[in-house]
Amino acid sequence: MEIREAVQRLGALAHETRLSVFRLLVRRGPLGLPAGEIAARMGISPPNASFHLAELARVGLVTAKRDGRSVIYSVDFAASLGLVDYLKENCCAEEAEPVVPLNSITRRKK
Amino acid sequence: MEIREAVQRLGALAHETRLSVFRLLVRRGPLGLPAGEIAARMGISPPNASFHLAELARVGLVTAKRDGRSVIYSVDFAASLGLVDYLKENCCAEEAEPVVPLNSITRRKK
DNA sequence: TCCATGTTTCTATTATTCTAGAAACGTTTA
DNA sequence: TAAACGTTTCTAGAATAATAGAAACATGGA
Secondary structure, X not given: XXXXXXXXXXXXXXXXXXXXXXXXXXXXXXXXXEHHHHHHHHOOOHHHHHHHHHHHHHOOOEEEEEEOOEEEEEEOHHHHHHHHHHHHHHHOOOOOOOOOOHHHOOOOOO | OOHHXXXXXXXXXXXXXXXXXXXXXXXXXXXXXXXXXXXXXXXXXXXXXXXXXXXXXXXXXXXXXXEOOEEEEEXXXXXXXXXXXXXXXXXXXXXXXXXXXXXXXXXXXX
């Protein structure tokens, strides 16, 4: 995953309402939930839910499909796992290669 | 980890400069790097680096300690791992318990 | 076709975040 | 103590994100 994509997805989850929505959808699994029910469960207005769901969809963490009058949102688990893997690899690998030539950038007089 | 904390840490990483700084520090490991060298490596001004480092420190992802004139920043690996674990548990557990009583919230006429 | 339902888009407002540059602060060395 | 260095804080401005409510859009059923 590229850093831009990671930043966008992290940003999408970096909001309490959106993270809660996302967790709800994860628990729900592949079935997904209609937008209106998500709004009701979260206690937010349908426009607000739509706004946040659109952001989650924009960055690829959830997908939407219409079913009659409803729009069913569900998690894209591959994308979600991809983000977790990115963090694991880039943010917790303590024993990775050292950052090399310290003095090549800030030249300090010995 | 509580959701508030997760949101704050996700938000701290949801910025290209900060995520790059964080990755640099992860690669550097426990030794850490002084603020000025971080700024030089990232190609940003010292005040801007300080601003982003302060945010990373505020949410607990990095720690700072003074060493002479320099301030050395290094990753808090426990906190970082905690965030990754939070995501793994809450965002990828496809087979978790189902979201239960669908009709108790939005009552639809059968 | 008309109406009800579910959802999204639009508009306006407020709040937050980011950046740049100047100034201030703390530490070391002369 | 004065000067230099490394870093942070402050100030102001610009950009971005979030919320509410009204309006518009899409679908299904009478």
